[in-house]
Amino acid sequence: MNPGSEKLAPGLYLVSVPIGAARDITLRALDILASADVLAAEDTRSLRRLMEIHGVALGSRPLLAYHDHNGARVRPRLLEALAAGQSVAYASEAGTPLVADPGFDLAREARGAGYLVTAAPGATAAITALTISGLPSDKFLFAGFLPNTSSKRKSAMKALSTVPATLIFYESPKRVAAMLADAAEVLGDRPAALARELTKKFEEVRRGTLTELAASCADTPPKGEIVVLVEYDDSGIVSDTDLETDLRAALATMSVRDAADHVAAARGAKRRDVYQRALEVARETE
Ligand code: SAM
DSSP states (O other), rough: OOTTTOOSSSEEEEEEEEOOTTTTHHHHHHHHHHSEEEESSHHHHHHHHHHTTTTTOOOOEEEEEOOOOOHHHHHHHHHHHHHTEEEEEESSSSSSSTTTSSSSSHHHHHHHHHEEEEEEEOHHHHHHHHHHOOOOOSEEEEEOOOOHHHHHHHHHHHHTOOOEEEEEEEOOOTTHHHHHHHHHHHOOOEEEEEESSSSSSTTEEEEHHHHHHHHHHHHSSSSSEEEEEEEEOTTTTTOHHHHHHHHHHHTTTTTTHHHHHHHHHHHHHHHHHHHEEEEHHHHHHO
């Protein structure tokens, strides 16, 4: 047994690991890694490295790979360990397991079978980004990764457009400029932030409206790991039904352009959004 490690109660321990700086791991997480009977990791190499950095010996304990591609096969082995009264520690490659990472099915099955499921909380990129973004932190919605194609991404954003909270997305550097441009179109040109390489050497936060950030990314493409945050802005949001009723009435006597101008001014809504909707309503009634 590792020095300072105590026998853990049987159960599943979901262990948060750093998102960059190796020292961002809690003492309790190290204790659990030092004393669990069985270790499982999304990426066994990165867990081994982390344990080496912190002087936690693996010894003869099993370290199993558990990720999206082998979960169904490995889960029964981990549940067998729990059934045998053992403690199982699970860590994802970075940050908190289950947060845009594997572990959900494992935790659900373990809980369903009546075993203890507990966590050693710690770093997660979403919360780290939120705390330094400068955007409202009283209410937030973590939306994870958006779909890759623009049309699916826009539909997903539309579904979030009236959520009265700061929206938090994970995004790849390859797609971030296109994602920001789509967000400006669907959500309106809201204040936003892009946080990258958190807790690492090249940590950076860019702030601006979605259009400004899209331009900044096109100009200086950001590298590394990225979180995008978008502020809630209800100034231009009118319910679809209200907008449609007003537009139908206006289109009875006006051109699309005039109807859009009229309704946008009356509702205090964004003209570009109202114009798009007016085109659709006019087409539907043709
Ligand atoms: N479980 C992790 C967590 O708790 O944040 C998330 C894992 S997810 C597979 C990886 C994504 O998280 C990256 O593509 C990026 O969007 C975000 N991320 C992870 N580490 C980050 C960091 N140091 N800086 C910025 N974003 C990060």
